[in-house]
Amino acid sequence: MLAVQATSLSPSDPLQGLTIGEHPDPQPRDGWVVVTPKVTSLNHHDLWSLRGVGLSADQLPRILGCDAAGLDPDGNEVVVHPIVTSTGWQGPEPLDPRRTLLSEGVDGTFAERLLVPASNLVPKPADLPWEVAAVAPVAWLTAYRMLFTQAGVRPGDLVLVQGSGGGVNSAAIQLASAAGIRVFATSRDAARRDRALALGAERVFEAGARLPEKVDAVIDNVGAATWSHSINVLRPGGTLVTCGATSGDAPTRAELTKVFFRELRVQGSTAGTREELTDLLRFMAHHRIEPVIDTVLPLSQARTGFARLLAGEAFGKIVFTH
Structure with a gap:
């Protein structure tokens, strides 16, 4: 499958470690499911990852990306909550001291298929456009x-x-x-x-x-x-x-x-809970909020989006279609 990965880290030149190419498909495991993303969105977190913040060399290669909206294995429209909590954690996700974000401790969303905990899937309101849903999990949440x-x-x-x-x-x-x-x-x-x-x-x-x-x-x-x-x-x-x-x-x-x-x-404040993500999606659908989309690019052209964000040229979100 096509994936956007960090293959090396550089605080001064983050894009040198950005690689777009083939990656093995993820395989389902107990409690985790494979989601097919329709739209994902870029965050400053992805640039910080390429600089080595929250990501170390021994974790590479790592698929980048925290935001995603797509289809679950049954074809249901879902939005992916980006925080992966530790085993047995019961409280609000942002308060788990051992939590991680997608693209940190596990592979992220910039791929044709994504492996996530089944509990991280939140229903997408039917009348919420894909691009709107895809920007919600990190910046909007x-x-x-x-x-x-x-x-x-x-x-x-x-x-x-x-x-x-x-x-x-x-x-x-x-x-x-x-x-x-x-x-x-x-x-x-x-x-x-x-x-x-x-x-x-x-x-x-x-x-x-x-x-x-x-x-x-x-x-x-x-x-x-x-x-x-x-x-x-x-x-x-x-x-x-x-x-x-x-x-x-x-x-x-x-x-x-x-x-x-x-x-x-x-x-x-850090990200938000699954319940807050559900409330946010309903709020955006009810008020017909249209997030500012700076650029829409196919995943294969992700480097262009990363360069635009790095240069400080973006106003609003950069999204990738899959």
Whole structure:
């Protein structure tokens, strides 16, 4: 079968280890089933894997990819939950200390066939397009959990999304807007600010700009570069939810005095649960949400998509058809 694999790792030149070619078909085993993906989508996680983050040389070759929507062995339309939990784990999947993501401890989704635990399959709503379903498991599920579980925002609340171009951030803007939540968004790029307005943001600002009012929650995956700004714009009792640190994880100031004096909450977030994925898919179908799709490519041309993501040219998701 055709597969997109990491065959070597390089922090400075991640694409040198990207290989597209034939790979043996996966074989079913107890508790695991073979899914035939219809559409998959690319995440920054896939580039980090090629850099050696979460993936080591002794695990290679490894099929990349975390997102997938396709058909189970009985022909049912399904979406694949990306977290593989350890044997016997009973709690929320993101809290399992021994959890792994597809493409880390096991092969990922960028292949013509995919082996996953049967319990990881979630029904795809019949009226949800394949491309919409395929972007949900990582970026959109991350945004959904950040907003509604970790920040606990409600209709009428005000949220700041730090950076408006990535998959998680554009998803957060669309989800919040659909739920009746006010959204401010930042970006260094004027064109991306305009796109954020088109997605449903109420107002947009340059990165680090003074806001006209304090916000109830901040969605932040930038890290060090936006940390102080994110703390400063929160109302007393507000919540900063972080799911990443693309600019580094060591801010110049920790802002601890502001955190305790204003009783702020700093909440981490990673992906989401199977139940949240089910709720997200229903929410997207009910509200007829159309995720921003930057590029659609056949799986055989995956390198073009990886290069576009690496260059920072993508706005929204890059998806592969199978």
